[in-house]
Ligand SMILES: O=C(O)CCC(=O)C(=O)O
């Protein structure tokens with residue numbers, strides 16, 4: 001089942017580790033709506049390269065929608081109800097975004113996912129994300145739902161320690177990863193994006209991560 005693609009390019013969930021699944025093509029029928037949604041968010045809360053606490057710009061650009069948005073600056077990492085750049089609340093998370101994330105989580109075995117934050121990453125060729133844990137959320141019993149759009153990327157799926165070996169998993173347009181439970185705090189990252197073009201999107205990759213932040 002895991003290797004057999006149906007007519008829509010979807011396949012059954014593939015386990016990455018205990019509590020983590022890859023659902024190839026799960027979002028493929030929603031990609032146009034997701035991209036329109038991202039563009040609408042970005043007109044209200046533009047993509048920007050946040051500063052790390054150490055004072056360097058991150059290589060991916062970010063924005064958020066939902067009741068809370070993830071931010072980083074000299075003071076550290078945290079969630080904020082308002083966009084520090086505009087002073088306004090983050091744009092709303094649309095029902096279409098939320099429904100997709102809730103359904104993916106449900107199929108992965110997380111029945112009661114109630115996301116209140118969606119971090120949107122924009123990678124251009126060369127951009128990467130170093131190994132990290134998603135640990136700024138209050139309720140770690142809720143999973144993370146990650147949706148990939150545009151250029152493919154090498155997802156580094158590590159262990160509970162930064163130095164653990166990593167699996168390298170190619171994430172393509174429409175793929176969804178859900179990680180929670182025993183995998184909620186696994187280290188993960190993105191290798192430098194290779195050049196390329198994706199029809200309708202161009203030379204970029206978007207990643208949306210749905211979270212229960214507060
Ligand atoms: O771009 C990705 O696939 C991963 C993003 C990520 O790990 C994050 O935003 O915390």
Ligand SMILES: [Fe+2]
Nearest residue numbers: 132133134188
């Ligand atoms: Fe992450």
